Amino acid sequence: MNIYLSHISAWLFWIWWSKMNAIPLGLFHSGKCFARDRMPSFSLPTVSIIKNAAGSKREVRQILNANGQSVRQLLVRAGIGTGADGCLYVCVPYVKGRRCSEKNIHFHQVSCALPRRSFVKVAEGLYVASPELTFVQMASVLEEGALCACGMELTGGYPLDAEFRPDGEVVYVRAPVTSQTLLAAYADRYQGRGGTNKARRVTRHLCDKSASVKETELALLALLPRHYGGLGAKEALLNEVVTLSPEAATIARQKKVVCDLKFKDSNVVVEYDGATHGDAEARTTDSRRRDALRAEGYDVATLTNAQLQSPTEFQAIIVPASRKAGKRTRYLSECDMPRHRALRSQIARYHARGF
Structure with missing residues (x-):
């Protein structure tokens, strides 16, 4: 059984991932960090079909507590709430009559076929919406100006928080997790609703490499x-x-x-x-x-x-x-x-x- 993180939970994960995989400032300026083999959607295992998804709070809890709570610990490190005060956003296949939310969990039902590389496997039992799918999903959450800022952050190399800075004289920045080209290509292929047209419009105006x-x-x-x-x-x-x-x-x-x-x-x-x-x-x-x-x-x-x-x-x-x-x-x-x-x-x- 698997958890498929989506929307705000996926966004939080990729913000954390960009910090954990920081790159030298010189590599960021060179633009080589945008090579496809450095992007999570191409460097990590991916799927486009949601299979054996946890579709209830009980099933989600089972995965969080399996294998020594490794998935729960990963989510906590990423700042994704799993306790009484947190909220998980997950994708599940469309089932007529399925409840869309339970306490602390939002289930987003997916009825359309998804483009390739829509979910990235980051741990056993845990998939995360790819940065490109995450951006499209955030279009249903954010206004256009905010969505533009979201895209610029995902394609940028912002300064690291103090706790993530490595020792030494070399300056490191957050790693871009996608590019304007990848965001635009994915949005064009995505057939779902809920902000898709907004995402397509916005991607035309994004710039890579905001620092x-x-x-x-x-x-x-x-x-x-x-x-x-x-x-x-x-x-x-x-x-x-x-x-x-x-x-x-x-x-x-x-x-x-x-x-x-x-x-x-x-x-x-x-x-x-x-x-x-x-x-x-x-x-x-x-x-x-x-x-x-x-x-x-x-x-x-x-x-x-x-x-x-x-x-x-x-x-x-x-x-x-x-x-x-x-x-x-x-x-x-x-x-x-x-x-x-x-x-x-x-x-x-x-x-x-x-x-």
Whole structure:
């Protein structure tokens, strides 16, 4: 008998998994971490058919308590509630008349055929909805702006919590568990209901390689179309590596630098100057990087956290930058502002785990 974790439980698992499988920052910047053989849906055993699923609280409890409670212990380590105060979200085959929920357990009935690699086996008796299926499932839980932020987190490499940081000088970040390409391909193949169309729409606008909550906010507020509440700026790449000329490398004191946001097919860059860059050494490094990019002919705009939080100041930086990059971008009108504020609220609620 098996448990098939879904929805919020699966989302919690992959957030934890990305921390447990942290990667060096250099590997993240290189983009090699997005190779398919590094993605859970391709590197771990998978199935697409739900077989012998635990369909009652009693059956779920049997699996949790089997084999020395190994499954229960794994879920507890992942922050997934299994006790009186927790709630498990699991998938089961559709059976007419089946109860959808019992105390502390939500059963999500699946009646459609699922695409390949829909569930990942992570332990004996425990399968988890793949990151791609998890994203589609979260579309029924989250508003569009929050779903965008969810996708950016799953395809990003956010900083590690202190308890997960390995010793040593090498900086590690959370491992991406999927990519924009994989999310879009899966959503197109998924035939179920409950947010599928929303997931398909959203995947078109996601970016890989967000390195922080603030970079996700910057990218979504700048790049999402206006009907989502974004500025509709030109497409961009996050954390793009630029190889410097010898002269620029002398300025930066390194051969390569990473641009926070670089508009595609242009030399226009937006650098986020956040609160984490408060010490003198970090500010000096940031200054050298910007000077090196300018020496290479890049147009560099700097965005502070205060400017990111102000719709007026944010537009004043992003709109001219997008225009320089080659896209006619308009400032938001009064009619646009309610959607823009709603987008900001949805992103903030997701990052505050307000769902």
